[in-house]
Amino acid sequence: MTTLQRTLAEARAAGRAALIGYYPAGFPDVESSIRIVQEMVAGGCDVVEVGLPYSDPTMDGPVIQQAADRALAAGTTPKDVFAVVRAVAEAGAAALVMSYWNPIERYGVDAFAADMAAAGGSGVITPDLIPEEAGPWISASDAAGLDRIFLVAPSSTDRRLKLTCDASRGFVYAASLMGVTGTRDKVAATARKLVERTREATRDSGLPICVGLGISNGDQAAEVASYADGVIVGTGFCRRVLDAPDLDTAGARVRSFAAELAEGVRAAAR
Template identity: 85%
Template sequence: MTTLQSKLAEARSQGRAALIGYLPAGFPDVESSVRVVQAMVDGGCDVIEVGLPYSDPTMDGPTIQRAAGMALEAGTTPKDVLAVVRATAATGAAALVMSYWNPIERYGVEAFAADMADAGGSGVITPDLIPEEAGPWIAASDAAGLDRIFLVAPSSTDARLKLTCDASRGFVYAASLMGVTGTRAKVSGTAERLVERTREATRDSGLPVCVGLGISNGAQAAEVAAYADGVIVGAGFCQRVLDAPDLESGLDAVRAFAAELGEGVRAAAR
């Protein structure tokens, strides 16, 4: 069992959803991003998605694009990302990488999987990679003992849901809306129905279904936690660092935000 699987099982045993936070490695710089991750964990995050900054983030909204852009300007490399993964794993949280496929392919698929495992990472989320084209990654992640997380969306057919869930390990990432990342005033009405449909596709495996895109406060976290196995939040954490006058203020804001979200997922305990 990977640390990710263990954390999700622990949350489930407590009758609650897991809290999953996202932050680009190297934002605002590598050393500071490690401190932000620690604040996220201190506030209550069970799992951290460490973003691999990429120059063509087509699925990301303006907040995460800005954060990732700052990380790239600071010179963040894939090796730095793995260093942040190692530091994240040392906090006791499950450490994932979220990355577009191109940087992993350029790094070397087998090498990335091996180095990720060596850093203590649990798995990788590949939002722009579909199972039909993931043969090399499936083989490499199997060899390294990594979880692999693919995405489903409201537009996914039942057949695609089944295909994607069967290829996933750790959890299935349910993108709650069609569009780019970013906070929203309310959670998409399609989210709960997508989780229901995805659960049908995971009936035999019992694979957890976690929801992301658009969650911006504790009340929304509680709403999603009532029907999902995990609540994924990214832009809200990035925005608090961007808005802070200095790093220490940003850490305080991140810690408080994680605590608010944690209260939300626990309020929905079932």
């Protein structure tokens, strides 16, 4: 079992969903981003997705794009990303990387997988990679013992759901709506239906289903936790750092936000 698999299994055994936070490495600088992910874990995140900043983030909304742009301007590299991954693992949470495919391919697929595993990472989320084109990544992740997380969406056909779930390991990422990341007033009505459809595709494997996009407070986290195995939140963490006057304030706000989300997730214990 990877740390991610064990973490999700423990949350399921406790009758609750896992809280998964996202934060881009290097924002506003590498050392500060390490401080922020540590606060996320201290506040209650079971899993942290470390974002690899990229110049063409097709799935990211304006807040995460702004954070990633600042990380890129600060000179953040994949090696820095692995340093943040290591910090997450050392803080006691399961560490993932979320990255578009181009940076992984440029780094070297096998080398990326090996360095991720060496940093203590559990797996990688690849939002723009589909299973049919993932042969090199499937081989590399198998060799390194990493989980590979693909995405499904409300537009996914039943065939696409099955194909994606069969190729995924760790969990499958259910994008709750057709759009980019960001906070919203309410959870998309498509989220529950997508999870129900994906459950059919994972009936034999029991693969966990985690929901992201648009979750911005504890009540919404509780709502999603009532039917999903994991609740994914990213924009709210970035927003609190962007709006803070200094790192100490940012850290306190991030920890408080994580605690609010963790309370919501636990309130929906099933």
